[in-house]
Amino acid sequence: MIIQPEGLPGDIRREADVVIIGSGAGGGPIAKELSEEGYSVVVLEEGGYFTREDFDFRAGQAFTRLYRDASQTVTLGMPTIVVPQGKTVGGTTTINSGTCLRIPRHVLKRWHLECGLRDISEEELGLLYSAVEEYLQVKRADPEVAGRNNILFLESAEGLGYSGGFLPRNAKDCEGFGVCAYGCPSGAKQSVNVSYIPDAIRAGADLYTRCRAERIVVRGGRATGVRGRFLDPHTGKKTYRMEVEASVVVLAAGAVQTPSLLMHNRLCLSSGRVGKNLSIHPCGAAMALLDEPLGNPKGIPQSAYVDEFAPEGIMLEGVTIPPAVMAITLPWGGRRHAETMWRYPYIGSFGSMISEHDSSGKVVAGPSARQPLTFYNLGRGDLDRLKRSILLMAEIWFAAGAKRVYTPIAGFKELTGPRDFARLARTSLNRAGVYGLSAYHPMGTCSMGADPYSSVIKSSGETWEVENLYICDASMLPTSLGVNPQLTIMSLAMRTAGFIDDRLSEGAFEKQRAGRLERLRGRLRTEKESIAKRLAGESDSPRQLLG
């Protein structure tokens, strides 16, 4: 059942086998897997519950209702970067673009060699990915609804000899309404709010919305429950208390809130790694004024990619934005702003995502657990990569016939042709000179590892320090992933669910694990049209990805 605070009689006390904090990419799959195994599961979610009828295409409303702090969450450091996060049932998946990519093979190798995570084998991860892809009905974006913006860019990139293609997405029968980041109004996108959570509820899980977990109760070195408070839907003020006693606690509050909760509870701090190791995939964007109307934002916002430069840590991915978002992205105001906005139908946009090499970031405890501080400094190498990605996008846009390209670089806000382009190419940037950067993939702040001195959790997801306390969200990823992370988080969540199942049933670990994998294999074999096979058989599969 989904229980909203409006109907509550007063304070709530519950008992359950498992209590999960957060209902996003990490929490949702665990809730489903464990409730379907017959365990009693309670999920606490700080955000509200909204359905497709509530998603009204308006970015402004989405920011204030579905995003944490109305999307004003930024990093402190050089430069300032906006890091939007979801706060609603389904977590950030409810407002994400639906792209589903597997971990690149070289990143998994790094996990094996640098982090000692050899037990996350390629075979096991491959099976987990297949299961998640099957469940979420992942398939390539349909070129029919991919949107002119993405297609034009992709064709132009291919014309220049750069490799690319259409992205795998979890949006069956997507009609390209172009507003994935504001809640999918048709229900096509299989985000956690319409997939894992409803299935978990069907299997008996209870989800409390607008309930913020504050305390993780630990007795004798073991997690035994969670205490929290309900929040008034209108004022956000605390109302009734919530207390859940449970055998297992799963922290799945996302890469910023999870370390903050641990810090405020003074848990797992011995290694000094909680909150450290933050990576975010800093993103640049290049907008272009074209001769033809693009029909924006109709079409899948993120349907195409260019991965020619993935080995350098640069991934280019589509991004179409509605007027309200373009309006806050433009680097000028007044008359010029109005005139540019008037040309909205002719403005294309594309994004770049940098896989970090020398940037550094951390989450530290803020004035309250709700308001942690996020520090992030872009490294020299990553800044150069960012500049290169913007130049590449400008090159592709100009080749597509753009008259002007708008960039987030001071002094180069508008490129009008090859001369500006060459000038930017020659210029050495400083970090204060890039503005309006954003990042959508905070991760790594409670990283997994084989060494308790340099990681926060074991590869099973359990924390090294507190028994029966598991962490399962983007914070567990030990390195910058290089691709959009939801599929990896969900796959690892299924893996963690297996270990929790094992703990709760007190079965012999290896036997259980072998049994689980066998079941998974069986499940996939019986599927007639395995999406795994479909994807593997495709020629335009992104480079170097696992599977």
Place this chain on the structure above:
Amino acid sequence: MRNYFVERLRRLAPIFIEPVEDLPPADPEQVVEFSREFLRAGTPAFRVIFYAMIFVLQAICLLVRGKSVYSLPPEEADEFIQSLYNHRFTALSTIPTILGTPMYMAHYNRDDIQEPLGFDIAAMREEAAAREVQR
């Protein structure tokens, strides 16, 4: 939001949001209403900075132009805002960026503004309702 800021925001809206072609002009009340909600739902830090920027904008204008930003003729006000946006010191270009965020979002979030730009929300909502996808 205190009345003082409501009043300032009302007067800043037409400076930031200039009329263009066939698009309806800024509606200061709508800008104030949206900004109120945007600031309420946001971080305390952004709220504080936003309000501070209202003062800073005015102070810089008095310093540089010798006049209140609210009393500049439209051309001059536009020039002033533009000069801040284009300033090579990030600290200065950040001032209009922060102030413009809720104002521009409010204005371009309006259905009657988005529709002439090709984003017809009513039609899209109807279409989405007709194409509901079941899992």
